[in-house]
Amino acid sequence: MLQCLVEKMIRSWKCLLYIWILNFCSKVQASTDPEIVVDLNNEQPGFVTNNYQQLSNCSTYVITVLNFNPNVKFFIIQVHSFHENLTLSYENPVNTNSFTSGQNIGLVWMQQFSTKFGSLNNNSVNFYLFRRGTILNNLDILLSVSTYAENDPVPGGCNLSFETEIAPYQKITTSSNTITVLSQPPSIFESLCDRSDIQTDMYFLYLKEHNNNADEYFRGIEQMMSPANITKYGTRVIEALTSTKFKQMYSRYAGTGRVFAIVSTYKNKTSAYVPTVSYSCDLHLWEEDCLGPNGVYWKLVTAFLLVCGLILCFVGHRLFKISLFIIGYTFGVFIMLIVLTVDDDFNETGKTVYALVMGGFFAITWVFLWWKFGVPVIAVELTFLLSGFILSSIIFYSPLGNIMTFATDGTFWILFATIILLLQIPLVCLKSSYNIVALSLIGSYAFVVAMNFYFGGYLPYIFINMYRRMIVKDFGLAVIDPPYEMMDIAQTILWILIFGIGIFVQYKYSIGKPPFPPHRNIVVLNILNERTPLLIGEQPPAYSA
Numbered sequence: 207m208l209q210c211l212v213e214k215m216i217r218s219w220k221c222l223l224y225i226w227i228l229n230f231c232s233k234v235q236a237s238t239d240p241e242i243v244v245d246l247n248n249e250q251p252g253f254v255t256n257n258y259q260q261l262s263n264c265s266t267y268v269i270t271v272l273n274f275n276p277n278v279k280f281f282i283i284q285v286h287s288f289h290e291n292l293t294l295s296y297e298n299p300v301n302t303n304s305f306t307s308g309q310n311i312g313l314v315w316m317q318q319f320s321t322k323f324g325s326l327n328n329n330s331v332n333f334y335l336f337r338r339g340t341i342l343n344n345l346d347i348l349l350s351v352s353t354y355a356e357n358d359p360v361p362g363g364c365n366l367s368f369e370t371e372i373a374p375y376q377k378i379t380t381s382s383n384t385i386t387v388l389s390q391p392p393s394i395f396e397s398l399c400d401r402s403d404i405q406t407d408m409y410f411l412y413l414k415e416h417n418n419n420a421d422e423y424f425r426g427i428e429q430m431m432s433p434a435n436i437t438k439y440g441t442r443v444i445e446a447l448t449s450t451k452f453k454q455m456y457s458r459y460a461g462t463g464r465v466f467a468i469v470s471t472y473k474n475k476t477s478a479y480v481p482t483v484s485y486s487c488d489l490h491l492w493e494e495d496c497l498g499p500n501g502v503y504w505k506l507v508t509a510f511l512l513v514c515g516l517i518l519c520f521v522g523h524r525l526f527k528i529s530l531f532i533i534g535y536t537f538g539v540f541i542m543l544i545v546l547t548v549d550d551d552f553n554e555t556g557k558t559v560y561a562l563v564m565g566g567f568f569a570i571t572w573v574f575l576w577w578k579f580g581v582p583v584i585a586v587e588l589t590f591l592l593s594g595f596i597l598s599s600i601i602f603y604s605p606l607g608n609i610m611t612f613a614t615d616g617t618f619w620i621l622f623a624t625i626i627l628l629l630q631i632p633l634v635c636l637k638s639s640y641n642i643v644a645l646s647l648i649g650s651y652a653f654v655v656a657m658n659f660y661f662g663g664y665l666p667y668i669f670i671n672m673y674r675r676m677i678v679k680d681f682g683l684a685v686i687d688p689p690y691e692m693m694d695i696a697q698t699i700l701w702i703l704i705f706g707i708g709i710f711v712q713y714k715y716s717i718g719k720p721p722f723p724p725h726r727n728i729v730v731l732n733i734l735n736e737r738t739p740l741l742i743g744e745q746p747p748a749y750s751a
Contacts, residue, residue, distance in 0.1 A: 239266045239298075242335075244283075244351050246274040251355035254432050258424075261345040265337045266298065271315070271351055272330035279356040279395060282374050283333055284312030284480045286348040286427050288420045289489060291338060298334040306370055307338070310427070312480035314360065314372040348424050350431060354477055356395050359404050359470040361479040363393025375480040376466060383674045384684055385456045385464075385484055392470040392477070405471040408454050409440030412689045413463030413483075416662055418492055423463060423483060430467040433476035440467055443685055444608055455684040457671055459664060460487045461496040462689055504659070507562075512656035519649030519708035523642050523716055526585075526723045530576055531569045533588045533648070538568025540673075547677040582722040583633060586641050590633050593644035594626035596651055599672040601625065603686065607671075613682040618675070638721045639713060646708035654701045663693040665701070 242259055261267065271283060285294055287309050294313055295305035306313065315331055337345070354360075362373035368390055377388040392404050413426045429439040443454065456464070464486070468479035487496035514532045522529035542561035576585045602612065602622070612618045632640040655666045667688050675681045 239268050240264055241268045241270055242349065244269065244271045244349065246271065246278075246281075246351065246353065248273050248275050249353065250275055251278050251353045251358070254352045255350065256428060256431065257349045259347050259349055261335075261337060261347060263341045263344070265341060267335040268298075269333040269335055269349070270330055271333070274329065274353060277355055278317075278353040280314055280316040280358075280360065281351055281353045282312050282314055282361065282477075282480065284310070284350050284352075284375075285335060286310050286350075286424065286481075286483075287345060288423050290345055292347070293336040293338060295334045295336065300334070300336075303370055306368075306373075306375060308375070308377070308482075310375065310480060310482040312375045313370065314362070314374050316372075346420065346424075348427060352432065352478065355475070357473060358395065358475045358477045359392045359472040360395055361392050361468070361470060361477050362390040364391040364399040366390060376468070376482040378466070378482060378484045380458065380484060380486055383458055383678050384681070385458050385486055387454045387456065387466050387482070387484075389452050389454075389468055389479060391452055392472075394472060403472060406451055407469050407471070408443040408451055409436050409467045409469065410443070410456070410685070410687075411440045411465040411467070413465065415689060415691050415693065416461045416497060417463070418485065418489055418496070426463060426465045427481050427483065430465045430481040431478065433469045433478045436467045436469050436478055436481075440465075441687065444610075450683065455680065457667070457674065457681075457684050457686050457688070458486045459667065459688060461485065508656050508659040511652050515649045515652030515654075515656060517649065518645045519653060519704060520711050522645035522649060523638060523712050527573055527576065529589070529645060530573050530585060533592060534572030535565045535569035536648075537565075537572075537588045537592060539565035541568075543673070544676055585722070586633065586644075587630075589641060589644045589648065590630050591626065593647045594629035595672070596647060596668070597629060598622050598625040599668045602675075603668045603671060603688065605687065607686045615682055618682060638716045641722070642709055642712040642716065646705050646712065650701055650705040650708055653704055654697050657697065657700070661693060661697075663697045664688045664690070665694060665697050 240262070242257075244255060244257060246253065246255065269283065271281070274281065283294070285292055289309075291307055291309055292311060293300075293305050293307040294311045296313060297304045313333065360372065360374075362368070362375070365371060365373040368375075368377070373390045375389075379386045379388070387408075392406060393399055394404065409430070411426055411430055413422050428435075430436050443451075462485065463483055465481050465483050467481045470477050470479075485496060489496065514536075517525065518529055518532060522532075539561045542564045543557060546557045546561060572588070601607075602618075606612070612621070651665075651668075655669070657663075658666050671686055671688075674684075678684075
């Protein structure tokens with residue numbers, strides 16, 4: 207209780223200090239504040255104007271919106287910047303609950319509340335834009351005004367927690383696995399907090415993969431400004447995942463920009479929230495945070511994954527003990543990563559290093575069990591489990607993963623386990639061909655994941671999203687829907703080719719040989735050659751592994 211009180215006091219002091227700084231700066235520059243004029247040309251409601259402006263080294267700007275039609279009952283003014291946070295306010299000097307800050311911000315103006323939402327003077331209204339912190343360079347911004355009629359729903363009109371009375375903007379929080387987009391419910395014009403009969407739909411639009419160009423950034427925002435463009439260019443979040451629509455969770459894909467938009471509908475009238483953008487990473491650390499880990503450590507891991515993938519895919523069945531070691535190592539690392547998520551004593555690097563070390567012990571133990579007991583069914587069980595895991599993950603990586611039935615953890619994991627168990631049926635036959643297919647699937651996927659490190663793409667998220675489902679709370683309600691671009695198409699084709707070639711090569715050199723390497727302690731059933739089972743103690747046929 208005391209800690210919560212202290213945190214509230216600190217937040218209050220920070221807010222008051224920030225307001226004091228803005229007020230001080232505004233008094234110093236009040237006489238020289240440059241003006242930005244937005245002329246609505248007396249257009250009817252539904253008009254959207256986009257203006258690109260370049261802010262100089264001044265810290266305060268006056269935005270004047272003028273000549274709006276009498277039928278315009280409210281409008282939304284929004285400002286978008288690239289890399290830099292701005293503050294948009296109704297007043298100068300600013301007061302509490304009169305401003306909002308960020309890179310994608312906006313405010314609502316209403317006629318009947320003109321004294322509260324900006325003063326009306328000669329059919330014009332003023333807003334104030336502030337640049338914060340140290341100003342070093344000019345800044346390009348996109349300034350837009352959208353006009354609406356009386357029957358249009360008011361975005362964020364039923365605000366419960368954001369800083370302004372009406373909050374048409376969105377806020378984004380990012381973790382290592384997810385993006386959460388926060389917004390406030392809409393209202394109807396006559397009553398600022400009446401959500402009855404208002405339908406709200408969430409949309410998103412991917413920008414080009416690993417592109418941090420400002421032109422691409424602003425192009426994506428312009429495409430998600432109006433309700434018509436949002437429905438045209440955006441991807442709608444299915445209704446099944448919007449039970450908590452004003453706190454919508456998305457799977458994180460670092461380095462790819464994503465524009466989030468909201469459309470509210472009331473009696474066939476629509477309005478749009480201020481779109482917001484996230485790259486799921488720190489743009490100031492583009493190489494390190496957005497393009498993935500690039501250190502020597504990760505290059506070694508990727509090279510190891512590449513070599514192991516080729517071995518499993520092309521000679522895994524012939525080099526049986528080596529494939530057992532690789533499969534055991536992979537399985538051990540995966541299990542340890544899941545177990546270590548419940549331990550807060552390890553950071554991400556510590557968890558990875560510890561999992562890699564323990565994976566080695568698990569692999570050695572698995573090879574030892576084969577050397578000691580030599581039971582083929584047990585030896586290849588991990589191979590079939592991992593191949594079944596990959597196939598199940600592919601299914602839920604597709605749009606099927608966003609069906610509401612699978613949002614419930616119980617239903618999801620029962621179906622997921624059922625698919626894996628069904629893929630264990632061929633194991634009973636102990637045929638070489640089944641083990642070859644399983645090894646080629648795992649090896650070809652490992653090869654593609656390794657290639658992704660150098661060329662980009664999203665196929666590694668087939669595995670990563672399933673891992674997130676295991677460790678992230680309520681991840682079943684997250685929007686998976688990954689981008690699937692030209693690089694992903696090329697890698698999918700490569701994956702299929704490597705998979706097919708691996709099956710062909712391994713099967714060609716396994717014809718006429720026992721299904722699995724014979725062992726001194728087992729009875730080998732050579733089903734491929736339809737031989738009579740060996741008697742205990744009989745010398746098995748020669749097999750070159």
